[in-house]
Amino acid sequence: xxxxxxxxxxxGASPDSSDRFSGSAEHDLRAxxxxxxxxxxxxxxxxxxxxxxxAAFFTAIGGGxxxxxxVPLGQLVPELSEQGxxxxxxxVYRTGERHVGRESRVVLGTGPDVREAFFDFTYEPRLDAGGxxxxxxxxxxxxxxxxxxxxxxxxxxxxxxxxxxQAPLVRVLEGMTRAIEDLAPExxxxxxxxxxxxxxxxxxxxxxxxxxxxxxxxxxxxxxxGIGSCGTAAHRLAPVVVSDIAADPFWDDFRDLAExxxxxxxxxxxxxxxxxxxxxxxxxxxxxPRAPQDADLALARVFADTAALAIERHQAEEARRAAEAKxxxxxxxxxxxxxxxxxxxxxxxxxxxxxxxxxxCAPKLAPLCAVDIVEAGRVRRIxxxxxxxxxxxxxxxxxxxxxxxxxxVARVLASGLSEVARRTPTGPGPxxxxxxxxxxxxxxxxxxxxxxxxxxxxxxxDTFDGHTVALAEELARRAASAALNARxxxxxxxxxxxxxxxxxxPEVPPVPHAQVATYxxxxxxxxxxxxxxxDVFPLSDDTWAFMLGDVCGRGATAATTTALVRHTARAxxxxxSGPDAVVQAINKALLNSPRSHGTGFVTLVYGHLTPAGNGSxxxxxxxxxxxxxxxxxxxxxxxxxxxxxxxxxxxPSPHLEIHHLRLRPAESLVLYTDGLTEVRxxxxxxxxxxxxxxxxxxxxxxxxxxxxxxxIRAVQAFTGTTGxxxxxxxxxxxxxxxxxxxxx
Numbered sequence: 102x103x104x105x106x107x108x109x110x111x112x113g114a115s116p117d118s119s120d121r122f123s124g125s126a127e128h129d130l131r132a133x134x135x136x137x138x139x140x141x142x143x144x145x146x147x148x149x150x151x152x153x154x155x156a157a158f159f160t161a162i163g164g165g166x167x168x169x170x171x172v173p174l175g176q177l178v179p180e181l182s183e184q185g186x187x188x189x190x191x192x193v194y195r196t197g198e199r200h201v202g203r204e205s206r207v208v209l210g211t212g213p214d215v216r217e218a219f220f221d222f223t224y225e226p227r228l229d230a231g232g233x234x235x236x237x238x239x240x241x242x243x244x245x246x247x248x249x250x251x252x253x254x255x256x257x258x259x260x261x262x263x264x265x266x267q268a269p270l271v272r273v274l275e276g277m278t279r280a281i282e283d284l285a286p287e288x289x290x291x292x293x294x295x296x297x298x299x300x301x302x303x304x305x306x307x308x309x310x311x312x313x314x315x316x317x318x319x320x321x322x323x324x325x326x327g328i329g330s331c332g333t334a335a336h337r338l339a340p341v342v343v344s345d346i347a348a349d350p351f352w353d354d355f356r357d358l359a360e361x362x363x364x365x366x367x368x369x370x371x372x373x374x375x376x377x378x379x380x381x382x383x384x385x386x387x388x389x390p391r392a393p394q395d396a397d398l399a400l401a402r403v404f405a406d407t408a409a410l411a412i413e414r415h416q417a418e419e420a421r422r423a424a425e426a427k428x429x430x431x432x433x434x435x436x437x438x439x440x441x442x443x444x445x446x447x448x449x450x451x452x453x454x455x456x457x458x459x460x461x462c463a464p465k466l467a468p469l470c471a472v473d474i475v476e477a478g479r480v481r482r483i484x485x486x487x488x489x490x491x492x493x494x495x496x497x498x499x500x501x502x503x504x505x506x507x508x509x510v511a512r513v514l515a516s517g518l519s520e521v522a523r524r525t526p527t528g529p530g531p532x533x534x535x536x537x538x539x540x541x542x543x544x545x546x547x548x549x550x551x552x553x554x555x556x557x558x559x560x561x562x563d564t565f566d567g568h569t570v571a572l573a574e575e576l577a578r579r580a581a582s583a584a585l586n587a588r589x590x591x592x593x594x595x596x597x598x599x600x601x602x603x604x605x606x607p608e609v610p611p612v613p614h615a616q617v618a619t620y621x622x623x624x625x626x627x628x629x630x631x632x633x634x635x636d637v638f639p640l641s642d643d644t645w646a647f648m649l650g651d652v653c654g655r656g657a658t659a660a661t662t663t664a665l666v667r668h669t670a671r672a673x674x675x676x677x678s679g680p681d682a683v684v685q686a687i688n689k690a691l692l693n694s695p696r697s698h699g700t701g702f703v704t705l706v707y708g709h710l711t712p713a714g715n716g717s718x719x720x721x722x723x724x725x726x727x728x729x730x731x732x733x734x735x736x737x738x739x740x741x742x743x744x745x746x747x748x749x750x751x752x753p754s755p756h757l758e759i760h761h762l763r764l765r766p767a768e769s770l771v772l773y774t775d776g777l778t779e780v781r782x783x784x785x786x787x788x789x790x791x792x793x794x795x796x797x798x799x800x801x802x803x804x805x806x807x808x809x810x811x812x813i814r815a816v817q818a819f820t821g822t823t824g825x826x827x828x829x830x831x832x833x834x835x836x837x838x839x840x841x842x843x844x845x
Contacts, residue, residue: 140220140243143227145236148173149190152236161218161243163210180208190237193224197234200224202241204248216287219248261407270415274307274408281385281404282310290364290386292316293372293408294331296379300324303335306381315362319355324379329355330369331382338379340398342368345390366391370401372408380412434572437465441576445583449590452483458555458580459484466573467557467565469535471496473510474545474553479503480510483553487535495531502528510554513542517551519574521565526558536560543573545581552581609637612645612834614712618805620813620831624776632659633774633830636667638674644711646674646683649772649832650727653702665690666703680707680723681757684749688725691750703749706730706772716766716838723757725749728775731794733808735767739794742770764836769808771797776829777812780820788819805833 140161142154151170159168162178169177175187184207193200202222209216222241229235259280263273278291292308305320322328324335333351334341343349344366346359352367359365366387372380383405385397393401441461445454455472463470463486472484480503487493501510508528513520521541525532537558545553555577559565609617619635632652639645648670652662666687673686684707691703708722724730726748729741744760764770773793780788793812800811809831816829 140222140239140241142174142239143236144174144190144239145227147191147194149175149187149194149237151177157243158239161209161220178209180211184208190224193226193237194234197226197228199226204244218243218245220244261410264407264411264414267414267418270411271307273411275309277404277407277411278307278309281400288388292331292384292386293381294319294322294335294384295381295412296324296335300335300379303331303382311364311386312362315358318358327351327353330367331384334369334371335379335382338371338373338377340368340370340401342393344392347390362386363388365389368393368397368401370398370405372405372412374409374413380409380416383408430568437572438575438579442579442583445580446586449587451584451588454580454584454587455553456484458576458584459486461576462555462557462573463487466569466576467541467559467563469496469537469558469560471499471556471558472545472553473501473514473556475503475514475551480514492535495534499530509540509542510556513544513554514551517544517546517549519543519570521570523564526556532558538562539564541565541570541573543570543577545577545584547581547585552585555580610639612637612710613643614716614837615645615710615718616805616835616837617647618809618833620809620829622776622829624827624829632663633776633828634663634667635772635830635832636670637832638671640675640709644709646670646680646707646709647772647832647834648705648707649774649830650703650705650707651774651776651828651830662691662694662703665694666705670707679759680709680721681759683707684723684725684757685755688749688755689753692753702751704728705749710834713763716836718764718834718836720762720764720770720834722760722762724760725755725757728773728778728790731771731773731797732762732764733769733771733797735765737798739797741790764834766836766838767803769805769833769835771808771831771833773812773831774827774829776827777816777831779827780816780829781823782819783821783823788816792819805835808833808835 140155140158142158143152144150145152150173153170156168167177174190175182181187186207189200189202192198200223202220202224205220205222207218207220209218220241220243222239225238225240226234227236227238259276263276274293278293281291282289290308290310292311293306294303295306296303301324303319303322303324305316308316319329319331322332324332326333326336327350328336329351330341330343341351343351346352346356346365346367352359359367364386366389367384369382369384372383374380383401385393385401444457444461447457448454455474459470459472468488469492470484470486471482473480473482475481480501482497482500485493485496487496501508503511503514505511505528509520509522509526511528519542521539523539525537526540526542535558537560539559540556541558542554542556544551545555555573557565557573609619617637619637621633621635623633632654633650634652635647635649637645637647648667650666652659652666654662669687669690670683674683677683677686684705687703687705687707703725704727705725706722706727707725708720710721711719713719722730722742722744724742724744724746726746729743732740732742734740742760742762745756745758747755747757749755762770778788778790778793782788792815796812796815797808800808800815802808802811812831
């Protein structure tokens, strides 16, 4: 027969944890502990004949056929003899001395009716009128419930201490079940099932005394009406008592299982959280059909509440650990992505960036990794990573087909969507040799265009979860951005280099009676065209023009202005009489240039050189706002060539002075831009004209190239690791002795 106790609680109307052991719990404790009742019996003669006794005495010894007088106590309760109680009565009868017993344990009844009881009692002698012992009077109080309550309280305290110390849930539940089984006066088996997160299934929690096959069979049982005692209690959120499994319809699907486990009754109590949600069930099994007493139900409720405390504490701890693990995983992912971004942007080389991507993915995401890019309608495998050189060689040898329907890389390149599978990739490949068991292919995107694909492959039992897919996609996004930046940078540097080469002499032409050397170094990493320029070109058979200048600005503006200056000079110099006229023409061209071409401010040294005989050179030059040229004599003295002149591109009539200079054999004219003199050391001090002049006089050099090498070494030694922030250019002209024919 099935008994349903209580009503299903209203959702959200659960008692607070502080009320769990007050209110209804007080009633449970009274039901458990009860109220002790005094027992009394008057015995006569050495046979201890029961003359009189109260109802509590007869109830204590078993009632029924034992509730009668005129029978010796040993005959009425024969089990007392073996336990020594009749011997104590004999001694009191013989000696007349009273005997007091405290918490004396006595086993009453036989067979299925046997029970354990505890008494505080007194055996007092009964005296007749002559003062002789006529019998013994028994006065006692049964304290069985009090002893059990004390034991229950001790066990309960231990469980609460374990919960407070955050002992493992399994240990707490097993300790609880064993404590109840020990406390129960008859044989009982206790089981605790735990609810899944969705509350639709119950999982094994603890049942140390039930057979393993039984625990395994009910592990995962569904919650629902009529699904055994526990499934129904979990569904109703109310206690369910099945007193006879053999006859109860709730057990139709489990009756054979219960028979094999030799259980005949099952009382199940739901374990509820503070908010009324299901945590699990607490069940008590019996060997024989049996209906619960109030004390049994109270015991179940008390320990169900205790189990709820343990489960909620466990869930809170698990939630905390999960949150910490999630936070740590997020920190690890962020750290990995930050490190990956740093490594991917370590330099601006397109190929190196994608090779670093492969090395970052293996083994972080999977043991094997390949990166493919699309070039001119074909797929090129640009990078691979694997645990061994053999595996890397196998992976590198496989090239996907761009338009193949059965190739994962081709599909991803076509769709721009990631593809993941727990199997080897479709299409031909060294998958068996590499023991591939799964793959993840992620597109490398340039806005809406797919420029390549990142493929990671697993071996063994590893699989890709959503977290790994998200991490791979984020890494691919960053890698694609870094690779595009690197490729654009490479293309921009190449363009700047090509444009700069078009604005500078590819090589210095041979000048009669002179040696010429040049130097140019742009600031930064070569992304923009520099503003410094030089040129040397012929005007006639024996006259040459030379120039060195500095344009305000960089990039396209500098390129436009540099080209304007050089082309204007080359165009007008053969038609005009002197350097000043050429510079005036350059200034006019700058003033007439469109505003979109920039400011057009230029500093310039422009001159003509002509052989003067005996290896000397006559120079005529104009300085327009530029750094002063230096005259280096053959005796290693340096002097500035004083020549006034204003900046070009400002006024229609710039102030210009013509200066004449003769270079004797082995003497040099040194032209340079302010990028050499204005560099700074780590302390912020400029190199300056004095250090430049000192480098020229202190060095050993005989050719223009040696002069330039000396200057550059001095500048680099001064700046150390400090980079340059301005372009640097130099032009050196050295007069040479004429070559004499050999004597015959």
